[in-house]
Structure formats: structure tokens, C-alpha cells
Amino acid sequence: MTYFAWSVTDRQVEEVNAQSQSLCQLTLQKTTAQLISLVSTTLHNRVDSMPRTKIELPNIEYLSILDEDAKLDKALEPKIAPETLKTMYKYMLLARRTDERMLLMQRQGRMGTFPQSSGHEAISMGSAIHLGKTDWHVPAYRELAGLLYRGWSIETTLLYWNGFEEGAMPPEGVNDLPVCVPIASQLLHAAGLGMAMKLRNDNSIVMTYFGDGASSEGDTHEAMNFASVYQAPVVFVCLNNQYAISVPIAKQMRNETIAQRAIAYGMPGIRVDGNDVLAVYVATMEAVERAKRGEGPTLIEGLTYRFTPHTTADDPKRYRSDEECALWTKREPLARFKKYLVAKGVYTEKQLEELEQELDTMIKASIVKVEEMAQSEELANPLSMFDYLYSDIPPYLNEQREELKKHLEQVKNSTNSGVSPQKASAH
Amino acid sequence: MAQMNMAKAINLALFEAMERDDKVIVMGEDVGPDEGVFRITEGLYHKFGDKRVLDTPLAESGIMGTAIGMAIYGLRPVCEMQFSGFDYYAFHQLECHASRFRNRTRGRVTVPVVMRAPYGGGIRALEHHSESREAIYAHTPGLKVVIPSGPRNARALLHSAIQDPDPVIYYEPKAIYRLFKEDVPEAMETLPIGQAQVVRKGKDITLISYGASLRPTLEAAELLEEEDGVQAEVIDLLTISPMDATLIIESVKKTGRAVVVHEGPRTCGLGAEVVARINEAALLYLEAPIKRVTGFDVPIPYFSKERFFLPDPERVLAASRETLSF
Numbered sequence: 001m002t003y004f005a006w007s008v009t010d011r012q013v014e015e016v017n018a019q020s021q022s023l024c025q026l027t028l029q030k031t032t033a034q035l036i037s038l039v040s041t042t043l044h045n046r047v048d049s050m051p052r053t054k055i056e057l058p059n060i061e062y063l064s065i066l067d068e069d070a071k072l073d074k075a076l077e078p079k080i081a082p083e084t085l086k087t088m089y090k091y092m093l094l095a096r097r098t099d100e101r102m103l104l105m106q107r108q109g110r111m112g113t114f115p116q117s118s119g120h121e122a123i124s125m126g127s128a129i130h131l132g133k134t135d136w137h138v139p140a141y142r143e144l145a146g147l148l149y150r151g152w153s154i155e156t157t158l159l160y161w162n163g164f165e166e167g168a169m170p171p172e173g174v175n176d177l178p179v180c181v182p183i184a185s186q187l188l189h190a191a192g193l194g195m196a197m198k199l200r201n202d203n204s205i206v207m208t209y210f211g212d213g214a215s216s217e218g219d220t221h222e223a224m225n226f227a228s229v230y231q232a233p234v235v236f237v238c239l240n241n242q243y244a245i246s247v248p249i250a251k252q253m254r255n256e257t258i259a260q261r262a263i264a265y266g267m268p269g270i271r272v273d274g275n276d277v278l279a280v281y282v283a284t285m286e287a288v289e290r291a292k293r294g295e296g297p298t299l300i301e302g303l304t305y306r307f308t309p310h311t312t313a314d315d316p317k318r319y320r321s322d323e324e325c326a327l328w329t330k331r332e333p334l335a336r337f338k339k340y341l342v343a344k345g346v347y348t349e350k351q352l353e354e355l356e357q358e359l360d361t362m363i364k365a366s367i368v369k370v371e372e373m374a375q376s377e378e379l380a381n382p383l384s385m386f387d388y389l390y391s392d393i394p395p396y397l398n399e400q401r402e403e404l405k406k407h408l409e410q411v412k413n414s415t416n417s418g419v420s421p422q423k424a425s426a427h
Numbered sequence: 428m429a430q431m432n433m434a435k436a437i438n439l440a441l442f443e444a445m446e447r448d449d450k451v452i453v454m455g456e457d458v459g460p461d462e463g464v465f466r467i468t469e470g471l472y473h474k475f476g477d478k479r480v481l482d483t484p485l486a487e488s489g490i491m492g493t494a495i496g497m498a499i500y501g502l503r504p505v506c507e508m509q510f511s512g513f514d515y516y517a518f519h520q521l522e523c524h525a526s527r528f529r530n531r532t533r534g535r536v537t538v539p540v541v542m543r544a545p546y547g548g549g550i551r552a553l554e555h556h557s558e559s560r561e562a563i564y565a566h567t568p569g570l571k572v573v574i575p576s577g578p579r580n581a582r583a584l585l586h587s588a589i590q591d592p593d594p595v596i597y598y599e600p601k602a603i604y605r606l607f608k609e610d611v612p613e614a615m616e617t618l619p620i621g622q623a624q625v626v627r628k629g630k631d632i633t634l635i636s637y638g639a640s641l642r643p644t645l646e647a648a649e650l651l652e653e654e655d656g657v658q659a660e661v662i663d664l665l666t667i668s669p670m671d672a673t674l675i676i677e678s679v680k681k682t683g684r685a686v687v688v689h690e691g692p693r694t695c696g697l698g699a700e701v702v703a704r705i706n707e708a709a710l711l712y713l714e715a716p717i718k719r720v721t722g723f724d725v726p727i728p729y730f731s732k733e734r735f736f737l738p739d740p741e742r743v744l745a746a747s748r749e750t751l752s753f
């Protein structure tokens with residue numbers, strides 16, 4: 001028993017020794033560590049001054065202000081200027097209409113596979129609205145409303161999902177990272193941005209986004225822990241749409257909410273109705289204020305639903321019922337917000353119709369423009385693949401660039417002259 | 428004999444392996460009721476249930492790390508990484524653990540795990556869904572890396588991979604999942620890991636490739652015959668690690684000329700290894716420098732330009748002609 005540094009009474013030693021007799025028979029199978037643990041448990045049970053007590057932990061709140069029937073909780077209603085409300089609605093609608101239009105284009109073969117953002121507009125816009133010029137927006141890939149609000153053009157969005165690198169280029173002067181396809185990895189960049197702000201006494205904040213599936217990745221844990229340890233001004237916004245492609249949240253985790261994980265990281269956490277833009281607005285505003293006061297990160301879980309497929313390559317009928325989808329489609333964020341705005345007199349029905357037409361015209365014009373851009377010398381040039389990898393193009397890479405250039409010229413010449421290799425081109 | 432595409436053949440191998448050995452467990456994201464994003468696990472969940480087919484949380488490191496634990500316990504986990512572009516999260520577990528347990532425990536603890544992942548370009552996929560990074564795994568001691576090129580060898584190689592006592596990376600060239608059908612025999616068959624195949628006989632030049640690049644290579648070989656009267660021998664590597672250098676060297680000693688074709692980037696790619704092996708064993712048989720037709724040393728461009736990155740018959744043809752006329 002020489003392992004113990006603390007003092008024990010003779011009587012306790014006797015008792016332990018008695019127990020050890022039987023324990024000794026186990027020692028052959030048990031490791032020393034296991035044995036110490038067994039013996040020390042026995043000791044602890046004998047000491048009255050070491051009770052088993054409850055550790056008090058914060059509770060997790062749920063916030064809903066404007067329900068699916070557009071019923072409003074007046075007491076919780078935030079004061080938002082009519083112009084701001086208009087801005088929020090405008091970008092939510094623009095995102096929805098763009099998303100719907102992109103789906104049509106994808107079905108016509110004019111757009112690549114893309115993840116739809118419909119249904120996620122309230123979480124995206126209700127949070128992004130709080131961002132100022134020096135703040136950072138670090139999206140996953142369903143935050144189209146926020147991206148458009150932050151200054152990403154419809155053209156850029158169309159370019160990205162249509163296979164052009166130019167679509168990942170943030171607008172000039174905007175502190176945004178482009179959409180991030182590898183799940184959860186962007187959260188660490190957000191934490192790092194926030195840590196840098198903290199180190200440099202910069203009063204800006206970072207807003208970053210991830211899904212319920214992403215909550216299972218190790219990167220999510222690391223990002224929240226780092227942000228919390230360094231009290232970085234980061235708002236982690238989870239778009240919990242209840243499915244990671246086909247895997248329902250019940251198979252993703254055993255915890256009741258994602259928000260409660262905040263407790264483990266020592267940061268505030270809240271679950272909100274993610275289809276209620278007012279609830280998202282309030283929760284993220286509180287988080288932003290906290291971050292700006294130097295009180296570190298917050299986790300906000302917006303409960304929503306992806307009533308579309310995961311991407312245009314997905315068939316949700318394989319893993320969920322039409323009834324469930326119909327139920328949640330009714331809860332989508334735009335309809336209730338529209339009713340709220342009309343009831344408040346922010347918009348008239350006629351103005352809303354005009355807005356919709358205005359946005360549709362804008363989207364159509366963007367599509368025409370993008371399809372022209374895609375044919376342009378600058379965007380169609382395959383040699384651009386070499387030009388942005390490093391600040392300076394190294395010699396070996398320049399050789400490869402020349403090799404491709406020469407090859408393209410040869411193919412062009414042989415095709416023009418109609419000689420060979422016609423068969424090869426069919427590949 | 429039944430005609431089937433490669434996706435079906437891989438599915439068949441999984442089905443057969445699970446039927447003959449109840450230790451075989453399929454795990455990954457969306458492999459259950461959704462049957463995989465490429466439908467490779469079709470019918471498995473229905474037939475074998477949720478104790479054999481595990482829809483895991485979304486965490487590639489988690490999938491690989493727990494698969495290692497299960498394999499050590501005595502099961503035979505076959506992990507699906509949804510796209511190879513996301514298996515870097517699992518790489519740490521493969522590099523630090525799966526590949527090393529046998530060695531560091533002097534053979535006592537072994538990890539018979541298979542990681543399957545669709546890889547490569549050519550399907551107009553979004554960013555991070557088209558990479559060819561097989562060289563990373565081939566560069567990792569302790570891993571075997573297998574890449575089928577068609578339905579029949581896909582099924583046979585997957586059986587070999589699952590039965591192998593060590594970790595095997597089974598990379599599936601997704602561009603050819605459903606591109607063509609082939610006769611696959613009724614009886615289960617295996618193909619030894621580490622053996623390449625001559626898929627076209629020739630005497631004038633050796634073209635070496637694997638995976639999806641094999642088809643443009645074969646097309647180029649046909650064109651060489653038709654237009655230049657050149658007989659190209661084509662070798663399908665099938666296993667990129669451990670590589671079958673013997674077959675390559677035999678062929679090059681005969682032809683004196685070689686071109687290596689793959690879509691992964693050139694620097695430190697498989698082509699570099701093939702060239703080194705030839706130089707080590709057959710330098711004096713060479714009539715010309717060996718050419719590499721590969722992806723360029725840049726991330727594969729988004730899909731609007733990916734065709735310029737991927738080796739096509741024209742590039743293989745041009746490189747072969749340069750080699751022949753040296």
C-alpha cells in the first residue's frame with residue numbers, strides 16, 4: 001500500500017487489507033491502476049466528509065417569438081427598425097428565389113450539384129444582420145441569405161456552384177470566407193479569427209455556421225474549446241435541420257439539444273426556433289453583445305428543417321416521410337415573417353408583390369450575365385488553374401502550364417484541320 | 428456469368444463477403460437505409476440489419492478510429508468514406524495506428540480493416556469531391572492500396588481486401604462506377620493484392636495506368652495501332668502499393684519505352700515511383716526517357732475545367748508519340 005501519499009488510520013488500513021485479500025486474487029488480471037482505483041474507492045466510502053454532491057450547471061433555454069402561424073409573443077418582440085426588417089426580408093426572399101431558380105437550372109443541366117439553402121434563411125439572415133464591416137462571416141454552405149446580404153453577388157453564387165473558382169472569391173473589402181464544403185472545418189478558422197481579434201484588442205466579432213451533422217466532427221469540439229479557452233469573440237450558429245443527408249439527429253447524438261454542449265465548453269448556449277427570424281435575431285444579438293464585451297463565445301442552435309433534398313443529387317424519399325416533410329414545410333421561415341411584416345405595416349401586400357418581381361428580374365439578369373461570363377476568355381481559360389496556387393509560379397509549375405498550353409494548341413490545330421485524333425475527342 | 432457495372436460489382440462483393448463471414452461489418456455515413464450516396468451499399472441494411480450495417484455519426488476520424496478498435500477485437504470492418512476528399516480526417520488514424528499496430532506490437536495486434544472511398548474526377552462534382560490523392564496512402568508504410576478499373580476486378584479485389592490480414596485502402600474510381608458493364612462470374616473470386624495485369628499485349632511501348640485513367644490509356648493504345656501501326660502493351664497496376672514492379676520491368680525490357688498515366692498530381696505521384704523502379708532495374712533497356720501523363724500539380728479545377736486536368740487519350744497519344752520518336 002505504499003502508493004498512498006495521504007495518511008490513513010490503522011483501522012482503515014486493516015479494512016483495506018481485509019478487502020485486499022480478496023482483491024489479491026484479482027491482481028493477476030488487474031492492472032496496478034485498476035487496483036489503486038478499487039482501493040481508493042473503498043477508502044473514500046469510509047470518510048464522512050467527502051459527500052457526493054450535485055454540481056450546479058446552467059440550464060438551456062429555448063426561444064420562440066413568432067410561431068408558425070405568425071402568432072407573436074409581444075413581450076419578447078425585439079425592437080427592429082422598419083428599414084432593417086425590410087433588409088432582412090429582402091435578402092431572405094432573394095436567397096429563396098435564387099435557390100429555387102438554381103434548382104430549375106440544375107434540372108436543365110445549366111448548374112452543377114449544389115446544396116439547397118431553402119428553409120435556412122431565418123437562421124442565416126437573423127444572425128448575419130448583426131455583422132458590421134470589420135466583423136467576419138464564416139459560412140458552411142446553406143447561408144445564402146447571409147452571403148447575399150454581406151455583398152456576395154448572385155453571379156458569384158452561380159459561378160461557384162457551376163464549377164468556377166471565381167465563385168469562391170470574396171467581394172472586395174468584405175471580411176468573409178467562402179462557403180466551406182469539408183464539414184465543420186471552417187469552425188476552427190472562425191475560432192482562430194476570433195483569437196486573433198482577442199490578441200489584438202480588436203472589438204470585432206466572428207459569426208460562423210455549421211449543421212447538426214457537423215456537430216459530430218472532432219473539429220467542432222476543438223473549435224468551441226479553443227474559442228472558449230481564449231474567450232474569443234465567436235458566435236457559433238448551428239443550423240440543426242435534423243438530417244445529415246439521410247441520418248436523423250437521433251442517430252447522430254444522444255443529447256436532447258446541440259445547445260447543451262455549450263455547458264461543457266463553459267459558454268452560454270441557447271436553442272431557438274430556427275424558422276423564427278425574430279428569435280434568431282434576439283439570440284444572436286445577445287451573443288454578439290457578449291462577445292463585444294469580451295465575454296467570449298456563444299453557441300446558438302436554430303432548430304429548422306431542410307424541406308429540400310440535401311443536394312440536387314439526393315432523394316429524401318429514401319429516408320423520411322412526405323408527412324414529416326409537409327409538416328415542417330408549413331413551418332418554413334418566410335411565410336410567417338411576411339405575415340408579421342404586413343401586420344406591422346412595414347410592407348403592404350402590393351409592395352411585397354413588387355419586391356418579388358424586382359428580385360426575380362434581378363435574378364434573371366444575373367443568370368444571363370453569368371452565362372455570358374462563363375464563355376468569356378478570362379473565365380473559360382483552363383490555364384488559370386496554375387495562376388493562383390502560390391504567390392509566384394514556381395518553374396516546374398510553369399513548365400506544366402506551358403505543356404498544357406502547347407497541348408491545347410495542338411488539339412485545336414488538329415481538330416481544325418479535321419485530321420486526327422477525331423476518335424480520341426469522343427472520350 | 429452476369430453482366431454488371433462496377434457499382435453493382437462492388438455491392439455484390441460486399442453482399443457476398445457479409446454472407447460468408449458474419450464478422451464483416453459495413454460502416455459509414457448514409458450507408459444504411461439511404462444505401463450510400465452512390466448506392467454501393469444497396470440492399471445491405473435490409474438484408475443484414477443495423478448490427479452489421481452501421482450508419483455512423485458524421486465523423487471520418489471517428490469512423491476509422493472505431494473501425495480500428497473493432498478490427499482489433501476481431502471483426503472485419505469495411506468503412507465507407509463518402510468521398511475521398513474527406514478521408515483526410517481519417518488519415519491520422521490510418522497513419523498513426525492502422526498502419527502501425529502490427530509492427531509496434533511485433534505482430535500481436537493486427538488491424539484487418541478496409542477503407543473504401545470513391546475518388547477522382549470526371550463527374551462534374553462540387554469542390555472537394557474530385558481529388559486523386561492515392562499517393563498519400565501509397566506513401567504510408569503499412570497500408571496496402573488497391574484501385575480497381577472495372578466490374579470484374581473490382582469485385583475480386585474487394586474480396587481480397589476484406590480477407591487481407593492488414594489494412595487496405597480500396598479506392599473506387601467513381602467516374603467509371605456506371606460507365607460500362609462486364610461479365611462477372613457467378614462464383615466468388617479473388618485477385619491477389621500486389622499483382623498487376625497486362626490488359627493489352629504489345630511490343631513497341633509500355634503504357635502503365637490504373638483506375639479511371641486506364642480507359643483513355645487503352646483508347647490511346649488503339650489509336651496508336653490504327654494510326655501509327657504501333658503495338659502498345661498496356662499494364663493495369665490494380666494494386667498501387669505494394670506495386671508489382673516485376674511485371675512492369677519485364678514489359679519495359681521487351682518494349683524499351685514507357686509512359687505512365689494517372690490523374691493524381693505529378694510530383695511524388697505514382698508515376699514517379701514507376702519511373703524509379705524502371706530506372707533501378709531496366710535503365711539500360713530504355714530507348715527513350717519515360718513520360719508521365721498525369722494531373723497537374725494543382726488542386727483539380729472545379730468541374731467547368733476539370734477535363735483539362737484529367738489525362739485524356741490525346742495527351743496519352745502525344746506523349747507516346749514523343750517517346751516513340753525520341
